[in-house]
Amino acid sequence: MESMNLPSILTPDLGLFFWMALAFIIVLLILSKFGFPVIVKMIDERQKFINDSLMNAREANEKLASIQAEGEKILRNAREEQAKILKDAMATRDAIVKDAQQKAIAEGEKLLEEAKAQILVEKENALRDIRSQVADLSIRVAEQLIMEQLKDDYKQENYINKILDKVEVK
Amino acid sequence: MKYKLLRYCLVIIASFLAFPINGLASSSKLDVKEIVLGHLGDAYEWHFFATENTEGVIHLPCIVRDEETHEWKCFLSSKIHEAHKEGLPDYEGFYFNEEKNGKIYQHLSDGTSVRPIDLSITKDVSQILLASFILLAIFLSMARWYKKHDTTKEAPGGFVGMMEALLEYLINDLVKGSIGEKHYRPFVPYLLTVFFFILVSNLLGLIPGGANVTGNINITFFLAFCTMLTINLSGNKEYWKEIFWPDVPILLKAYPLPIMPVIEMFGIISKPFALMVRLFANMMAGHAIILSFISIIFITCSLGSWMSSVVGGGMTILSFLMIIFMNMLECLVAFVQAYVFTLLSAVFIGLSHPAHEH
Incomplete structure (x- = not known):
C-alpha cells in the first residue's frame, strides 16, 4: 500500500473517517431523536386525518343518498295515502248523500202518508160532525115546524089523527 | 434577442479566460492529472483563487498527535506554509509530504519520517x-x-x-x-x-x-x-x-x-x-x-x-x-x-x- 501511492481520494484517511463518523453519528442521533420522528408522526397524522375525512365524506354521501331515497319513498307513500284518502272520502260522501236522499224520500213518503191518514180522519170527523149537525138542525127545524103547526089544539089533534091514520093504514 | 445576449456573454467570458491565461499558462507546463486529482483530493486549506499578489485561501486547523511525545498539537496549516517559505524543513517537525498527496508527516529525531495520527479539520x-x-x-x-x-x-x-x-x-x-x-x-x-x-x-x-x-x-x-x-x-x-x-x-x-x-x-x-x-x-x-x-x-x-x-x-x-x-x-x-x-x-x-x- 505504501509503495503504490494511490491518489488521495482513494487513500484511507483516519482523520477524515473519524470526523465523518463523528459528524454523521451525531447528526443521525439528533435527527432520529428530535427531527424525523416528529415530522413523520405529523405527516402520518395528517395522512390519517385526510383518510378519515375522505371516509367520513363518503359515508356522509352514502347517508345523504339513502336519506334522499327514504324521502322519495316517504313522498311516494304520502301520495298514495292521499289518493286513497281522497277516494275513501269521495266514496263516503257519495254514500252519505245517497243515504240522506233515501232517508229524505222515506221520510217524505211517511209524512205524506201520515198527512193523508190525518186528512182522512179529519174528513170523516168533519163528515160526522156535519152529519150530526145536519141531524140536529133538521130535528130543530122539524121541532120548530112541528111547534108552529101544532100551536093550537085543533091542529095538534088533527095532526095526531093524521099520523094515527097513517099508522092504522099501515 | 436572447441568443444574441448569450453569444455576447460567451465571447466576453471566452476572451477573459483566454488572454490572461495565455500569457500565464504558456510559461509553465500544465499537468492536468495533477490539477484534477489535486482538486478532487482533500486539503489542509480552502483554496479559492490566487493572483500574483493576493491569495483567496482559508487556512484550516491541523490537529495531529506528535509521534515522539504523544501529545496532541493544534495549529493552523498556514504555520507550515510560513515555515516552508522561511526555508525551514518543517514546523515543529510537521511538514506536507508532497509524495504522499501533501499529507502531514512528521520528521522524527532518528531521521525517518512517519505519518502521525492526523485528525485535522481539512x-x-x-x-x-x-x-x-x-x-x-x-x-x-x-x-x-x-x-x-x-x-x-x-x-x-x-x-x-x-x-x-x-x-x-x-x-x-x-x-x-x-x-x-x-x-x-x-x-x-x-x-x-x-x-x-x-x-x-x-x-x-x-x-x-x-x-x-x-x-x-x-x-x-x-x-x-x-x-x-x-x-x-x-x-x-x-x-x-x-x-x-x-x-x-x-x-x-x-x-x-x-x-x-x-x-x-x-x-x-x-x-x-x-x-x-x-x-x-x-x-x-x-x-x-x-x-x-x-x-x-x-x-x-x-x-x-x-x-x-x-x-x-x-x-x-x-x-x-x-x-x-x-x-x-x-x-x-x-x-x-x-x-x-x-x-x-x-x-x-x-x-x-x-x-x-x-
Whole structure:
C-alpha cells in the first residue's frame, strides 16, 4: 500500500473517517431523536386525518343518498295515502248523500202518508160532525115546524089523527 | 434577442479566460492529472483563487498527535506554509509530504519520517461539518414548525412544504416500498439521514470551491459500512438461515464444501461494496469531467502560438458550454446518486427481513 501511492481520494484517511463518523453519528442521533420522528408522526397524522375525512365524506354521501331515497319513498307513500284518502272520502260522501236522499224520500213518503191518514180522519170527523149537525138542525127545524103547526089544539089533534091514520093504514 | 445576449456573454467570458491565461499558462507546463486529482483530493486549506499578489485561501486547523511525545498539537496549516517559505524543513517537525498527496508527516529525531495520527479539520471535514449543520438546521426547524402547528388544520407552505413533499415521497415510495409496511419504521431516520447527507454533500460539492466529499472513498466506505451494519444487525432469523442453511441440497451447503454459505458471505460484503464504489465513482467522475473541461481551456491556451487565441477561444466556448451542461447533469446526478444509495440500502434492508416462505 505504501509503495503504490494511490491518489488521495482513494487513500484511507483516519482523520477524515473519524470526523465523518463523528459528524454523521451525531447528526443521525439528533435527527432520529428530535427531527424525523416528529415530522413523520405529523405527516402520518395528517395522512390519517385526510383518510378519515375522505371516509367520513363518503359515508356522509352514502347517508345523504339513502336519506334522499327514504324521502322519495316517504313522498311516494304520502301520495298514495292521499289518493286513497281522497277516494275513501269521495266514496263516503257519495254514500252519505245517497243515504240522506233515501232517508229524505222515506221520510217524505211517511209524512205524506201520515198527512193523508190525518186528512182522512179529519174528513170523516168533519163528515160526522156535519152529519150530526145536519141531524140536529133538521130535528130543530122539524121541532120548530112541528111547534108552529101544532100551536093550537085543533091542529095538534088533527095532526095526531093524521099520523094515527097513517099508522092504522099501515 | 436572447441568443444574441448569450453569444455576447460567451465571447466576453471566452476572451477573459483566454488572454490572461495565455500569457500565464504558456510559461509553465500544465499537468492536468495533477490539477484534477489535486482538486478532487482533500486539503489542509480552502483554496479559492490566487493572483500574483493576493491569495483567496482559508487556512484550516491541523490537529495531529506528535509521534515522539504523544501529545496532541493544534495549529493552523498556514504555520507550515510560513515555515516552508522561511526555508525551514518543517514546523515543529510537521511538514506536507508532497509524495504522499501533501499529507502531514512528521520528521522524527532518528531521521525517518512517519505519518502521525492526523485528525485535522481539512477541507473535506469542514464541508462534512457544514453539511451536518445544514441537515440539523433544515430538519430541526422543520420539526419546530410541526410542533408549533396543528397539522390536521393547516399544511406547511414554502420550504417546509417542499421538504414535506420530498420526505413523504421518500418515506412512502422508497422506504416503505422497499422494506415493506411491517418493518420500515425504525429505518426511516437512518435512510433519510443518509439520503440528505449525500444529497447536501453532493450539491455543496457542485458549488465552485466546494470540496469533493462524496467522491472520496473514506466517506462512501463509512456510509456503506453503516448500511452493512444496519442490514446485518437487523436481519431476522430467516435471513441468517438463508445464508448458513439455505434450502438447497446438502451437498451444496455442508458437505464436502459449504459452497452456498461462502457465496452468501461474499454477498454480505459485495452488497455494501457495490454501494461504496458506485457513489464514489459517480461523484468522482462527475467532478473529474468538469475539471477536465476546465483544464481544456488552459491546455488549448497554452499551445504557445498565434493560433492559441483563435483555437483557445473556440475551445473555451465549447468547454464552457460543456461545463454548463455537465454542471446541470451533475445536479441531476447528485440527486440520483443519493436516491440510488438510499434505495439500494432500503432494498438490502428489506431483503434481510424475508417473510417465511413455507
